[in-house]
Amino acid sequence: MGGLGIRSDLVHGDATPFNKFSIPSTKYVDGTHVLSLEADMQDGFKSAWASVTLDFSNGVRTPPINTGTFVPVSGAMPPSGQYLIGAVGDGANGTSEADSVATTIYNWNPNLFLYLGDVYQNASVGDFYNLYGTGNHYGMLRSITNPTIGNHEYQTGSPSPYFDYWNNVPHYYSFNVAGWHFISLDSTSEFNQYSPGTPQYTWLVNDLKANTSPCTVVYYHRPVFGSSWTGGAPELMPIWNLLAQYGVKLVLNGHEHDYQRWVPLDGNGSPSPTGVTEIVAGMGGNGVDSIARSDSRVAFADGTGGDYGALRITLTATGLSYQFVLTTGGTPDSGSISCSVNDTQPPTVPNAPAATAPSQNQVNLTWTASTDNVGVAGYTVYRNGVKVGTVTTPGYTDNGVVASTTYTYTVDAFDADGNHSVQSVGTSVTTPAADTQPPTMPAGLSAAGANATTVNLGWTASTDDAGVAGYTIYRNGLPVATSNATTYTDTGLTPSTAYVYTVDAFDAAGNHSEQSAPAGATTAAKPITFVQGATKGTGGRFTSTTITLTEPVIAGDLLTGLFGQWDAAGQASVSDNVNGPWTRVQGMPYNSGKGNIAIYYVANSKAAAGGLTITITASAATYLTGTVGEYSGIATLSPVDQVAMHAGSGTVLDSGAT
Structure with a gap:
């Protein structure tokens, strides 16, 4: 009886999991097998194994062996002069996110696909069948794929499912396409052949020596340099040094689940x-x-959650261009790499730039993109024949100009090898005269309190010879905000407070008008709100007892309640452990001859994050009683005559206003 184990920890991070799995039974010897399933949750919880017995009867009497031979995809340069390649790793998990990346690449109709390693979770026979796919998932690109092996391909203890799926692909191999030389290596620590003297290293030296192509790309799973959780694999530096020594221009990796492009580095990583x-x-x-x-x-990096995508590479005879394309259609990174040390052809000359001067200190330039046999790396902008900046896309803003001055601009284009085109035809532009005239003063300012913490403002628009840029709002003589509109809402104010506002207008040159006539508004009083309460009766004779407010007490709130003693002489005293003694309201007691009940309160209470404890004390043992409430929105001066007393019957302490 054989055993087939499946773990459903088949996704990493924010990818969406799946719940279906097929078993390629022809990959196993006939007989009875036990299929077991375990769910590994992202919080670390592992379910109990669930099992089912399966009987395979396919005429397979001995362990099946794939005797096929892997033949790398190769090909000549198409008549278009461009050879398209897709490249990505760390995606084969059967999820919709992975399928979206695979479909994006498939829709490019590439000539070649480089899968940069890792089939999840354990790169088993079933994982390749279900998650890399046969005609679906990344398997839709299988016929044009030249893979490289990742560390997950060793998760089962043997990478044999990887070699079986790819018809006995070697650990390392090379091939040529469109005049370029490509090399795939096994960078895994399990294989451990990246030091001088190991078979892979020796093979690589001989392959690089024998290579006659001027353009070489090498790809393997683990990056030498990394900005994510691994920090790279410095043990691979002997390989890197060798690639730099033989003039390799581009290395492609996976392993870290993000996108990184590093500046060109020499054999020492400089x-x-x-x-x-x-x-x-x-x-x-x-x-x-x-x-x-x-x-x-690091020249560019993207580790934003949800940003799934792949590298699109276009080969030409003398270089390549690359684009990092998201499944959403965005292209956050792109560029070009020349592979020919003899590239002396400059880009085409940019057309004469279009120039506008929206203000005395700014000129905006735009022009049509140039082309190059390898790829345009950028543009140089010249003002009156002097270089003022470089950009990678057609467009530039010059903020180093002054008023009432004529400037002439030209632009050239350059490629990665430093070849510059001839400068474009010049374009002249004159900046406007200095603006010293302020806008007109805003009129008709109105202010109205919207609630306890908000005032709404409105005014009539100002005018200016060059245009109003905005308005400054002043509260009680101090600037508090600016607005592009003729309205403003001032928030975060204090209840029951009067405020005075003015407004001025300003233009792009920084000229401010006079402040408007003032307008005043008073915020509304804060509504009285019941916060919490508690009650207690001793049910026996005691000289003191306590009542606890268990929730945090808010600074500034009113604490008040009815407290009394049944038949002891004199009055009860009330205090708490945060504010001290409470004030007794005079002239409002109930007195039975010996007992005494009255309203006590603390205005403007101190904050008590852990609640507070109220103590009632009598002169002799007696029945003690107390009911206390906390209220927000009460004035801190003379608060009791503003209290909306709450009384009645019910199951909650706050039974409604009376």
Whole structure:
């Protein structure tokens, strides 16, 4: 009897899990097998194993062996002169997020797909069949895929399902497409062949020596440099040094579930214009890792949750362009890499820029994009023949200009090898004269208290020779806000408080009008609100007892209640452990001859985060009673004559106003 174990911890991070799984029974010897399922939750909880007995009868008498031979996808450069490649890793988990990435790549109609490793969760036979897929999931790209092996392919203790699925693909191999040389390596610690003297390292040296292509791309799962949770794999530096030595231009990786592009680095990991560019493309659908490490060598990184996507690479005869494309359609990173040391062809000349001067200190430029045999890296902007800036896209804002001055602008385009086009035809623009005229003073200011903490303002629009940029709102003589509209809502105010407002208008040059005529408003009183209460009767004779308000007491609230003693001489005294003695309302007691009941209160209570305890004390043992309430929205001076007393019968302390 055989055993088939499935763990449903098949997703990582924020990906959506699935609940269906098929078993390729022809991959197993005929007979009775036990299928077991365990659910591993993201909070660490593991369910009990559930099992079912299966009988396989496919005529398979011995363990099936795949005798096929892996043949890498190859091909010549299409007549278009562009060869399209998709690349991503860390996505094969059967979820909708992974399918969205696979479908995005499929819709590009690429010539080649590079899967950068990791089939989840354990890269078993069933995982490849269900999660990488046959004609679905990433399996829809199977016929054009040249894979590389990841660490999850070793999770079962043996990577044999990986080799079986890919028809005995080698641990490491190379191939040529469109005049480019590609190398796939096994970077896993389980294989551990990245040091001099190991078979893979020796093979790589010989392959690089024999390579006659001027353009080489290498791909493997674990990145040497990383900004996410792994921090990279420095043990792979011997491989990196070798790639830099032989002029490899691009290295592609997965493993870290995010996107990273590093500046070109030499064999020691230092920035170098002739170094190797590393791109980590691990957002294939199995969750997203945040960018946890800052490194000045990172040119661009994306670890935003939900940003799934893949790398789109276009090869030409002398270079490549790349785009990181999200499944939502966005392209947050793009660029080009020249692979020819003899690229001397500059980009085409940009057209004459269009120039506008919206203010005395600003000129805006736009122009049509140039083209290049490899790819345009950027543009240089010149003002009166002097370089003032560089940009990567057609457009520039010059804030270094002054009023009433004519400037002439030209632009050139350059590529990654430093080839610059001829400068464009010049365009002249004159900045407007200095603006010293302020807007007219706002009129008709009105102010109205909307509630206990809000005042609404409105006024008539000002005018200006160059245009009103906004308004400054002043409260009691101090600026509190600006507004682009002719209304403003002032919030966070104090209840029952009078405020005086004025408004001025200003333009883009910073000229302010005179302040408007003032307008006043008073906020409403804060409504009286019952917060909490408590009651107690001793049911026996005592000289003191306590009542506890268990919830936090808010600073400034009123504490009040009825307290008394049944038949002892004199009056009861009331105090609490935060505010001390309470005030007794004179002239409002109930007196039976010996007993005495009256209203006691504390105005403007201190805050008590843990609640507070009230103590009632009599001169002799007697029956003690007390009912206390906390109220918000009470004035701190003479509060009792403002109290809305609450009385009546019911099941809650606050039984309604009377």
